[in-house]
Amino acid sequence: MDILSENNRLAERNRGYFEAKQVLALNLVSSPGSGKTTILEKTILSMVATHKIFVIEGDQQTARDAERIEKSGAPAIQINTGSGCHLDARMIHQALQKMEVASKAILFIENVGNLVCPAMFDLGEEKRVVVISVTEGDDKPLKYPYMFQTSNLCIINKIDLLPYVDFSVETVQNNARQLNPSLEFILMSARTGEGMEEWYKWLGEKIVTRDA
Amino acid sequence: MDILSENNRLAERNRGYFEAKQVLALNLVSSPGSGKTTILEKTILSMVATHKIFVIEGDQQTARDAERIEKSGAPAIQINTGSGCHLDARMIHQALQKMEVASKAILFIENVGNLVCPAMFDLGEEKRVVVISVTEGDDKPLKYPYMFQTSNLCIINKIDLLPYVDFSVETVQNNARQLNPSLEFILMSARTGEGMEEWYKWLGEKIVTRDA
Numbered sequence: 001m002d003i004l005s006e007n008n009r010l011a012e013r014n015r016g017y018f019e020a021k022q023v024l025a026l027n028l029v030s031s032p033g034s035g036k037t038t039i040l041e042k043t044i045l046s047m048v049a050t051h052k053i054f055v056i057e058g059d060q061q062t063a064r065d066a067e068r069i070e071k072s073g074a075p076a077i078q079i080n081t082g083s084g085c086h087l088d089a090r091m092i093h094q095a096l097q098k099m100e101v102a103s104k105a106i107l108f109i110e111n112v113g114n115l116v117c118p119a120m121f122d123l124g125e126e127k128r129v130v131v132i133s134v135t136e137g138d139d140k141p142l143k144y145p146y147m148f149q150t151s152n153l154c155i156i157n158k159i160d161l162l163p164y165v166d167f168s169v170e171t172v173q174n175n176a177r178q179l180n181p182s183l184e185f186i187l188m189s190a191r192t193g194e195g196m197e198e199w200y201k202w203l204g205e206k207i208v209t210r211d212a
Numbered sequence: 213m214d215i216l217s218e219n220n221r222l223a224e225r226n227r228g229y230f231e232a233k234q235v236l237a238l239n240l241v242s243s244p245g246s247g248k249t250t251i252l253e254k255t256i257l258s259m260v261a262t263h264k265i266f267v268i269e270g271d272q273q274t275a276r277d278a279e280r281i282e283k284s285g286a287p288a289i290q291i292n293t294g295s296g297c298h299l300d301a302r303m304i305h306q307a308l309q310k311m312e313v314a315s316k317a318i319l320f321i322e323n324v325g326n327l328v329c330p331a332m333f334d335l336g337e338e339k340r341v342v343v344i345s346v347t348e349g350d351d352k353p354l355k356y357p358y359m360f361q362t363s364n365l366c367i368i369n370k371i372d373l374l375p376y377v378d379f380s381v382e383t384v385q386n387n388a389r390q391l392n393p394s395l396e397f398i399l400m401s402a403r404t405g406e407g408m409e410e411w412y413k414w415l416g417e418k419i420v421t422r423d424a
Contacts, residue, residue, distance in 0.1 A: 031244045032327050033348025059355050060328060085297060085328035114328050115244050116272060116297035135347035136245025143271050161376055
């Protein structure tokens with residue numbers, strides 16, 4: 001697989017860049033419409049006074065997400081993948097040349113909404129965060145196993161809609177743990193704010209090691 | 213693009229096969245978890261007594277969807293794409309050799325849940341149906357334009373959840389019509405049954421031409 005080995009090489013280069021600058025780089029992946037951008041907006045509003053935050057946005061078309069993010073107060077760069085279905089390490093490398101990410105910053109990379117292809121492309125991130133909303137059904141980990149196997153944290157979003165849908169949190173967790181026993185979970189409603197504190201705590205723990 | 217031209221050639225072969233048998237082949241595409249399988253289950257239960265229905269199911273992993281479909285009373289064949297992110301014309305051609313589709317039947321092809329890659333791969337279908345659920349956000353057509361440009365019908369599903377989410381049916385319709393002025397729409401809740409009659413009517417009109 002030539003494309004993948006080339007990508008993996010560039011991903012290591014990005015990883016070295018982040019390491020040198022002590023940047024916490026997170027790759028956020030999900031289906032379309034799971035709420036990644038809303039989670040980022042709320043996170044930036046809450047943390048931007050005390051943390052340096054930068055965002056790279058990936059979408060097939062439009063700069064809507066980067067515009068939403070910049071309104072929240074963080075510098076953002078939009079990558080349009082056109083007919084492409086995922087971000088790759090080269091796109092991140094090029095974005096890093098356009099946007100100077102400060103040292104000890106948090107860099108959120110919001111991938112194209114797609115549970116399949118982004119799983120195959122390492123961007124050089126430190127942690128991969130998969131977001132699933134409760135409206136998507138609790139069989140998603142079994143049907144899209146690579147994404148759950150390669151993620152470190154699973155945010156189960158839109159839990160305010162649990163009363164109205166057939167979705168078992170326990171089932172999705174069991175299904176995902178079968179594939180990846182070390183996967184962590186946070187239950188969240190970015191809309192109501194539930195679970196956001198736990199997410200900020202998770203982020204804070206990852207940053208703390210940089211200041212030690 | 214070698215892969216695409218090879219695919220387009222095989223798609224035409226499938227199209228000829230369907231034409232010869234007067235099969236109405238529909239390619240159902242969407243994000244993961246938009247409700248395609250539930251729509252098919254309800255459709256089969258309602259129509260199987262009066263129509264010949266066959267289903268090809270695409271997923272990265274598991275035979276769950278084909279099992280759900282067969283319980284509803286239609287023959288189904290499951291294709292697992294592994295690391296692949298879409299069905300292609302060759303997979304459909306091979307499935308047609310394993311499952312004898314009756315003449316004048318309806319063949320539903322449920323694609324892998326992915327708003328990006330399946331847009332590029334013609335399967336030889338007569339109509340493409342994109343399903344979007346109201347929990348996914350009304351900006352999806354702008355962010356995933358190819359899928360909406362290449363579809364004939366857009367089912368807006370899970371409308372029973374409209375009171376609980378920020379989603380404007382009018383906005384999604386306007387956004388999609390900008391890309392594809394001839395796109396038709398059906399508002400639906402497969403869960404409550406709302407809109408199903410309109411969908412059966414749409415299907416019926418497509419079949420009627422075969423009996424003329």
